[in-house]
Amino acid sequence: MESSLEDYLNSRFDPQLAWYGRKSAHYKKYSQTLNVVTLVGGILTPILGSGGYRQATLITATIVAIGLAMLKYFKFEDQWYTYRTTVEELKREKIHFSYGVDVYAYAEEPEKLFIERSESLIGGEHLSWCSLVQEKPAHKGK
Numbered sequence: 038m039e040s041s042l043e044d045y046l047n048s049r050f051d052p053q054l055a056w057y058g059r060k061s062a063h064y065k066k067y068s069q070t071l072n073v074v075t076l077v078g079g080i081l082t083p084i085l086g087s088g089g090y091r092q093a094t095l096i097t098a099t100i101v102a103i104g105l106a107m108l109k110y111f112k113f114e115d116q117w118y119t120y121r122t123t124v125e126e127l128k129r130e131k132i133h134f135s136y137g138v139d140v141y142a143y144a145e146e147p148e149k150l151f152i153e154r155s156e157s158l159i160g161g162e163h164l165s166w167c168s169l170v171q172e173k174p175a176h177k178g179k
Contacts, residue, residue, distance in 0.1 A: 042148045050127070053159055057124045064117035071113065075104035112172075123162040130154055 078101040086094040108114070133139040134151040141147045 061120035068113035071104045
């Protein structure tokens with residue numbers, strides 16, 4: 038079965054590039070939102086505490102603790118960086134291939150090399166994701 042580069046780009050490369058872009062934006066939004074919430078809550082907690090607002094202090098401190106726990110457990114920032122890096126590496130690979138530079142300048146079969154290198158980047162990201170997921174904090178006492 039002979040497939041063309043255009044088939045690969047349309048059915049695999051471009052959809053993967055778009056998926057990584059969406060995931061990157063998704064995790065960026067979560068990371069930045071939780072960071073802002075914990076920052077603002079961290080600033081408000083002592084202010085509210087010094088003003089004698091016990092319930093508000095407790096609520097903001099709880100929100101800060103939950104936000105920090107979520108950031109640490111779900112690793113939104115790490116996932117954002119991983120997906121963004123993959124997007125930029127895939128874009129760079131496509132540009133190098135399109136202009137016949139870097140390893141493509143002297144390649145005997147540049148289309149096959151492009152597919153191999155692109156799949157290697159996609160596979161490498163998957164391995165990074167697996168290790169990131171496995172690094173989640175273990176429950177104590179087990």
